[in-house]
Amino acid sequence: MLKANLALLFIILPFTWMISGQFLFSNGDKILVIITVIALITTLFKYGFTPFKKNIINNQYIYLLIILSCISVIYNYFHKSDIINIRSVLCVILYFIFIPLNIISTRVITYSTLIGSIGAISFAFWQKNILHLDRAVWQLNAIPYAACCLILMTAAIILCIIYKDKKEILTISILSAVISFYAIILTETRGVLIAVFSIFLCLFVYVFTTKISVKIKITFITILITIGALGIYTTQNRLIHDTVQGFSQYKQGDDLSNTASRLAMWKAALLLIPQQPISGFGDNFEPAIENLYHENKISSQLYNLHLLHFHNQFIDTTVKHGIIGLVLLLLFVFFPFYILKKTEYSKENKFAIFLLTFGIIISGLTDVPLEHKQVFTLYIVFIYLFLKKTHSVK
Incomplete structure (x- = not known):
């Protein structure tokens, strides 16, 4: 019995790490490699x-990840730049191809999500309220960290919807969602906060249009509006005041604020794209930025940021x-919807894929969440799991 439980622990551990510890440590992906091998x-x-023989058959999402990995290796050979993080994605591919998927039960997913949420709030609370550090000097980059919290929150909400009749799963998932949401509030990351409130709006529409009892609808919508209002009230200075001020500074030619610098970056990027439209610059775009500066097409403030x-x-x-990379990115983001169309899925599973995708797209409007290995790993793991039609509760 001890040997069997130990073996089960070894098999489950990489999954729990993928959605908890790997984004709380800068070298979390290296630890993931070790425990995945074990x-x-x-x-x-x-x-x-x-x-393996069972998992490799008709596993279209894994096929996509394998193809993208091969393309990334080829691209890296010519441009010395990765399209995706090979180390992390190979761990995910090998793990989900070789392990029996029934071991990753609903209970394992739920409690692993809770562990990730607790870890997330502990880190954010320690950095902000104990060490009193500005988010710019946190030990981890606050923006991708907040994106990880967003994915955890979204996954927990989805578990609430799918397993609303399972009291244990529902209770733990609600707790995980609230904890992750509070962690996002502590980061004060505007792009992710906008994604959160956009997801809340989608949830409002979903609950309002779903055939459930009026009592449940009123309860859920009341909780959603209350939490959303508290979130907006708590972050209004960062979310509204700083954004408006940033637009004003940009109009005055000041590119130093977060909002103004982003607008200046997008303008610079649109000037660069026509120069290398097919294959792009790779990571070596700094000489092109320097040329824009010498041509007085970007400010010295933006040039000195060293993008x-x-x-x-x-x-x-x-x-x-x-354009090649953009097409691959769009393929990666929207391919799950092709799988949903070709296979019969429940309304809840379809909504799960939509919410995860919608959240990462909104976050991607002001940052590069999928470029960060922690966010990428967390995202593909949950997309893969919710593409599976059923999860047994054990």
Whole structure:
């Protein structure tokens, strides 16, 4: 019995780490590699290749990830730039191909999400309220960290909807959603906050148009409006005042504020794209930025920022990887809807994929969430899970 439980722990651990610890540590993906290898060895000894033979058949999302990985390797060879994080995505591919998926039960997903949420709020609370650090100097980048919290919150909400009749799952999922939402509030990340409130609006429409009892509708909508109002009230200075002020500064030629700098970055990116429209610049776009500066097409303030990306997932991808990269990005984001169309899924599962995709798209309008390995891993794991039609509660 001890040996069996230990083997089960080894197999489950990488999954729990994917949606909890890997985004709380800067080297979380390296730890993921180690525990994934242990899980794969344990699986091979316990189950052999039986799960692999079952999982590899008709697994279109995994096929997509494999194709994107191969393209990324080829692109890296020519441009020294990765389209996706190979280390993380290979861990996900190998893990979900070799392990028996029934081991990742609804209870495992639910409690792993709770662990991730607790870890998220603990980190944010420690950085902001104990160390009193400005978000710009947090030990982890607050923006992708907030995007991870957004995915956890969305997944927890979806679990509430799908398993509303399972008291344990519902209770734990509500707790996870609230905790993750509070963690996002602490980050004061505007792009993610806008994504949160957009998701709340989608939930409002979903509940209002779904055939459930009036009592449940009123309760859910009341909770949603209350939490949303509290969130807006808490972050109104950051969300509204700072944004309006940033637009004003941009009009006056000041590119130093967060809002103004983003507008200036998008303008610079749109000037760069026509120069390398097909394959993009890779990560070596700094000489082109320097040329724009010498041609007086961008300000010295923007030039001195030494840009790593352009704070928009779609614009940034087009600059770095060209039209080819943009097409691959759109394929990656919208391919799950093709799977949903070709296969019979419940309304709840379809809504799950929509909410996760919608959240990452809205976040991607002001940042590059999918460029961060932690966000990318968390996103593909939950997309993959909700593309599976059923999860047994064990």
